[in-house]
Amino acid sequence: MTDAHLKVFRGNPGEEGRFEDFAVPVEEGMVVLDALHWIQGHEAPDLAVRWNCKAAKCGSCSAEVDGRPSLTCKTRLSDFDLEQPITVEPMRAFPLIRDLVTDVSWNYEVNKTIQPFTPPDDVAQEDWRWQQQDIERVQEYRKCIECFLCQDVCHVLRNHETEKPFMGPRFLVRAAGLEMHPIDQADRRGYLKDSGGIGYCNITKCCTDVCPEHIRITDNAIIPLKERVVDAYYDPIQWAWRKLRGRGPDAGVGVELPVLQGSPPPTDHDTPD
Ligand code: SF4
Ligand code: SF4
Ligand code: FES
Known part of the structure; x- marks a missing residue:
């Protein structure tokens, strides 16, 4: 043998x-x-x-x-x-x-800072309507098993190299599932920009490579969220339209993420990212 x-x-x-x-x-x-x-x-x-x-x-x-x-x-x-x-x-x-064995509890603290599913106040649940394609889109994000491998591989989290905390790919997946839910009313784009640190992600796709559920984290969650944040805050026409019309309450703006205290063990390997 x-x-x-x-x-x-x-x-x-x-x-x-x-x-x-x-x-x-x-x-x-x-x-x-x-x-x-x-x-x-x-x-x-x-x-x-x-x-x-x-x-x-x-x-x-x-x-x-x-x-x-x-x-x-x-x-x-x-x-x-x-x-x-x-x-x-x-x-x-x-x-x-x-x-x-590592302490992954920081992830659960980050999770708590995301505004949960927020349905409309004035529509009864039995009257909610959506298209099958909308459900298929958000189902991908629901496949996450919270293994945190994507968080581990992400160089931003792994090297603890940012001034402010970064929520990491797992929670960008969760935020995408909420932001793209056809019934959800909350607007988390300010939170993603200021608290979640979405700008720290440079779309290297390493998180997608390690996801055991094959969630297309960068293509289907992070990039669409980045586009939404850019539309809301850096496109003057969209910005003015949003001010006039609004989409929902700014959910989570000003929330501070907990700091991730890493204690990397010695290793023979370079950062895989
Ligand atoms: S694409 Fe790269 S930088 Fe962005 S969240 Fe994934 S691993 Fe981190
Ligand atoms: S690697 Fe995939 S399954 Fe694991 S936490 Fe990240 S998104 Fe979820
Ligand atoms: S033991 Fe459950 S995912 Fe490996």
């Missing part, structure tokens, strides 16, 4: 951390999460790994495998050259809790 050689990050916050080597017997169909479970079962019972569904649907087993943000339950060992070691380390963008 062939062995896979895994180099797994071990460490706690405030420590330097280290990579430990494990030789894992490979069986057909094995994924990286299986190998981590084998390590827990045979060699390192205290290895911290987060997972739930093992079906690529809960979004909790996110880590960096050979430097690429990945779901460990969806990443097959057969996709690697088993002559070479496979590194497994925690997501770099978020503070470390232990070993492969």
